[in-house]
């Protein structure tokens with residue numbers, strides 16, 4: 429399988445190359461040249477497989493040429509062996525129609541572990557084959573950072589620099605990052621929003637002064653391998669609910685559009701998905717884009733679901749590329765217009781292509797609190813604010829009653845204790861596997877929201893190319 433850029437002019441790479449490159453050199457995102465397809469019989473035969481084996485089957489076509497089937501299975505077994513639930517991503521029924529897919533049983537209590545536990549192993553595998561080292565530069569609104577740091581802390585040939593918006597992540601999220609004291613881990617708190625941090629990261633990939641000296645790598649969902657690993661749990665959930673004979677809808681709390689784009693990939697591979705519901709908080713650029721075609725960047729409003737306080741949604745570009753006819757040159761012009769003006773209109777083809785599978789809904793604080801309370805009082809489930817936004821959208825989406833609707837439960841409620849306590853009156857407790865998080869020493873560097881300050885810091889602390 430080879431990978432092409434959404435902006436059409438970067439060289440095509442194999443899976444190992446795309447994994448180490450992260451972002452394409454023309455500023456685009458890598459996507460597989462074609463979507464692998466499974467027949468309905470092949471999908472039916474996957475029912476009942478242990479998660480690591482299912483993961484190997486789904487991902488094998490994407491890694492062809494870079495990993496053997498046997499090696500991939502070793503890696504999926506190692507990655508998912510660290511999860512605290514035997515099913516890895518267990519499914520729970522809430523009522524006749526609504527289900528939760530719990531994605532937070534990994535080491536850092538959010539769905540990011542599902543992909544990043546594997547990505548850490550993939551980096552190690554591919555770096556061992558070459559002289560190269562990797563300078564990972566990432567942006568986080570709280571969850572990617574901790575999951576990525578857990579996945580690469582202490583690994584040879586890797587330095588990680590993780591930027592988070594100062595004061596805009598929860599205490600648990602911050603401490604999960606800043607209490608990891610391995611020498612290859614560098615936490616940077618910047619002034620500004622997640623979008624500011626993400627823009628700096630993307631700029632660094634296109635800064636020749638930096639890329640000549642350092643092999644910059646990505647752990648954000650701009651890295652294709654992240655999305656590939658997230659495709660698996662759509663299959664896992666749908667198979668349990670009767671796929672491929674029965675269709676299933678998914679509601680996905682969305683920020684950077686990575687998680688829900690993985691659902692789109694599952695559908696392209698043959699999984700019968702009724703609908704993908706994009707659930708946003710009041711930072712609703714995606715809801716506006718999907719419902720009106722207007723993709724224009726608003727100011728970020730801090731909310732109780734901080735991981736989704738995002739107004740520039742990286743992976744939307746992958747969808748626009750695919751539903752807009754895979755015309756890299758035209759998309760490069762469209763994205764250049766967005767970068768210059770902070771606004772763009774979707775073309776008719778993009779709107780119609782997206783509407784075939786996606787719906788959207790926006791939840792404000794009241795909607796979110798009501799959904800937390802409904803799950804708690806009516807179903808006995810404590811859910812986190814991000815999951816609550818997904819659940820709100822799932823319940824108002826108007827999906828036919830005989831179709832199950834699965835909300836992706838993206839974080840453990842104890843990552844957002846204040847918001848959950850506010851809605852339920854009960855303060856959730858952290859699972860014992862995170863240990864003495866609040867006793868540990870923290871280490872981080874505060875920097876202004878200024879690209880040069882961040883680039884100088886990375887230059888001073890990263891290991892140059894050999």
Ligand SMILES: Cc1ncc(COP(=O)(O)O)c(C=O)c1O
Nearest residue numbers: 571682683684685686687735838
């Ligand atoms: C808990 C949680 N839920 C949902 C999201 C949104 O996921 P995505 O950015 O893949 O759309 C994030 C972060 O991105 C998150 O951390």
Ligand SMILES: N[C@@H](CCOP(=O)(O)O)C(=O)O
Nearest residue numbers: 568569570571572648649735
């Ligand atoms: N919510 C994310 C934001 C970064 O998204 P990513 O999926 O592109 O890494 C976070 O928790 O950091």
